Amino acid sequence: MATGIGDPVPPRARLFRFPTVERYGIVWAFNGEEPLFELPELPYPDDELVVRRSMLDEMPVEPWLVQAHTMDLQHLSLPHEFELAEDPNDSVRVGRYSVGFDLRARLRGDADFDVRVDIHGTNIFWQTGTLDGRWFFWIAPLAIPGPGRSRATFVFGARREEGEDTVAAEAFLDRAFSVMMDLFNDDTPVLGTIRFRPGLLTRSDRALDRYLQYVRDYPRANPAADFLV
Template structure:
């Protein structure tokens, strides 16, 4: 029998595809009892997790697909930071409905998305386990969270409703592209530098099937 290393965090049981985890599950900057968390499971998507994760590093799609405008003179393509097992950058946008997003987004491994930052100045987080269901198919599991601001639980819920609305709008923008997304070598441009770096990271990422001897 093979046991995948597993840990519970943020209301999700995470399993590592290997004998020993190469990296920790992303942390949040607040204790769990300070947070209001909401969990959502999406329908299956006919794409591998790393392809969904690629959207995170696709700077241009935030402008073209989501209609955001940069709230920062710096180009995120120049602000990418990476470890051997994660990659991300800061993103500051104004949305078409006038909201301001000031975020740090990272991909951990090739199928964990972590976003923390503020929506109009108030902190929230969005974690996604881009679960591989079978080759070529994902079923994302989201955790959206806000920090409890005090006794007014209804105000916390209302803020989370608003953050959920912004995120749902982004998912709706992304869906038509995500469901048919493919990359072909040679089509990236200078403004796709972060995406190119991510694709290189995925290409070199360790692969494993520690349970292969137990699959019949």
């Protein structure tokens, strides 16, 4: 290390090191000294996967609020118009560092979903399962570029099938991207408008209620805390 002006470096000067791991073509950093949980594993090795990534523009909403919309299970059958094969409320799971549910549904008479949806921490959307009977994954970590903002990276892919050529695998990924972006476009007009106040949830919001409690209980880490007054 050196100082720009040439002064000796103070002996206690240290940059904070975030724990990081490189997976699926992106670098994941944990906001804290030690990760509270490991990044989940996909069920297939990397060399069997066809993977794509895309990064979105910043959105005027914090990551935990985007994930609150994920746990708003009413919205699956309202803006998204899923025909639910079973009530996702029955599969809601709340852990210390993740929440989630299962979704078996048909989307607009066209796409069959049988997926497991999980939120890890408060900003990682992790969906695995089948679309039209074929296994795929859709992972969306949300970075927080500043207060009140988030920026999503989509990492998605499928398992290359026996004897399948690249064109066919890519065609399936085109399909998955199109279906998921349609869902995302349903949500975009709403995401920046979410405001919560106590006492406004209804009976159908019970999964959301559990998520909000999960966020309240979630450990906070601020590596700069010692420098803030």
